[in-house]
Amino acid sequence: MTVYPEALAAHLEGEATTVCHCWRLTRRDAVVKGFTDHDRDLTVDGTVFRPLTGFSATEARDTLGLAVDTVDVEGALSSDDIDEADIAAGLYDDATVETLLVNWAAPAQFAKLRSATIGRITRRDGAFVAELKSRMHALDQVNGRVISRRCDAELGDARCRFVLDQPGFSATGAVVSVATPDRLRVSGLGSFADGWFALGTIEWTSGARAASKSYVGTHRKSGAAVDLMLQPEERTMPEAGDAFLIRAGCDKAFATCRERFGNALNFQGFPHLPGNDAAYGYAVDGDVFDGGPLVP
Structure with missing residues (x-):
């Protein structure tokens, strides 16, 4: 429930109002941008909100319970504040958006209506539509450990502990030719076995993608x-x-962790977890029940 400051509440009870909406967007890289559906710049709560982007919003809805409320926000990509390359680079993914109700005649009178995060962004005809999801969507995310046979750590992270930046597991290269945006012929990797870098990562060190990361599907x-x-x-x-x-990449299997990386002691999965057949099975003459590992 939104709590309105006394001055703004009194204004809303009047016969005529001078209110507008403002959106304060905070990207993951801490860049803050302000937008408004008013026709001039407004400075509210230390942020300058600009009308240049033509932001507009669909109907907003607040519901009781744990359902995820959504609202769409539209804007023009021609604005100096919204760059299509930044959207494509993922800089707006999971950004926080605060929606404010502001008395534009007295900008000190404002109330925060909701706080949301950007979900799906679609682009068409030089414009974008960003879906804003309420904080309830965090309840749909997986938290904590997942019990599965495969590892749930990222190769090289603090839980995996494997050092990737060593000879044999990382290399430098360059693009020779581009068949499609996702299919590249490269140099510098001729000494590595087929598939060695499958499911691995690429950090671009030059070109238009410099400082960004891509993920490898296959290596042939x-x-x-x-x-x-x-x-x-x-x-x-x-x-x-x-x-x-x-x-190099990892398919999260115990055998890969043990044989390719020699890192079985740090494997973060449960390879010996019985499957459904074992869990619901029963003793049968001739089966082996010696307590040995299911995965050698």
């Missing part, structure tokens, strides 16, 4: 050439000559 050798298939993404297309740092 075609004679003396090496092809990488990247996971689909809506980002700037790489070009011949773009340099990168690539790191």
Whole structure:
């Protein structure tokens, strides 16, 4: 329930009102942008809200219970404040958006209506539509450990503990040619076995994607050439000559952790977890019940 300051509440009870909506957007990189459906700039709570983007919103709804409320916000990509490349690069993913009700005749009178995060962003005809999801959507996220046979750590993180930046598990290369935005022929990886970098990561060190990360789907050798298939993404297309740092990937299986990385002691899954057949089975003459591991 929104609590309105006394001055704003008194204004809303009058015969005529001078109110508008403002949106304060805070990206994950701490950049703050302000937008309003008013026709001039407003400074509210230390943030300048600009009308240049033509922001408009659909009907907003607040419901009781744990349901996730959503509202769509539209804007023009031609604005200096909203750049299509930034959207494609993911800078607006999971950004926080605060919706304010403001008395534009007296900007000190305002109330925060809701706080939400940006979910899906779609683009069409030079404009974008961003879905704002209420904080209840966090209840739909997986929290804590997941009990599964496969590892739930990221290769090289604090739980995995494997050092990727060592010879044999990382390498530098460059794009030779681009067949499609996600299929690249590269140099510098000819000494590695087929599939070694599958499911790995690429950090771009030059070109339009510099300082961004991509994820490798497949790694194949075609004679003396090496092809990488990247996971689909809506980002700037790489070009011949773009340099990168690539790191090996992991399919999260216990056998891969043990044989490829020698890191079985830090495996963060449960490879010996009985499956449904074992859990619901019963003793049968001839079966082995010696308490040995299910995965050797």
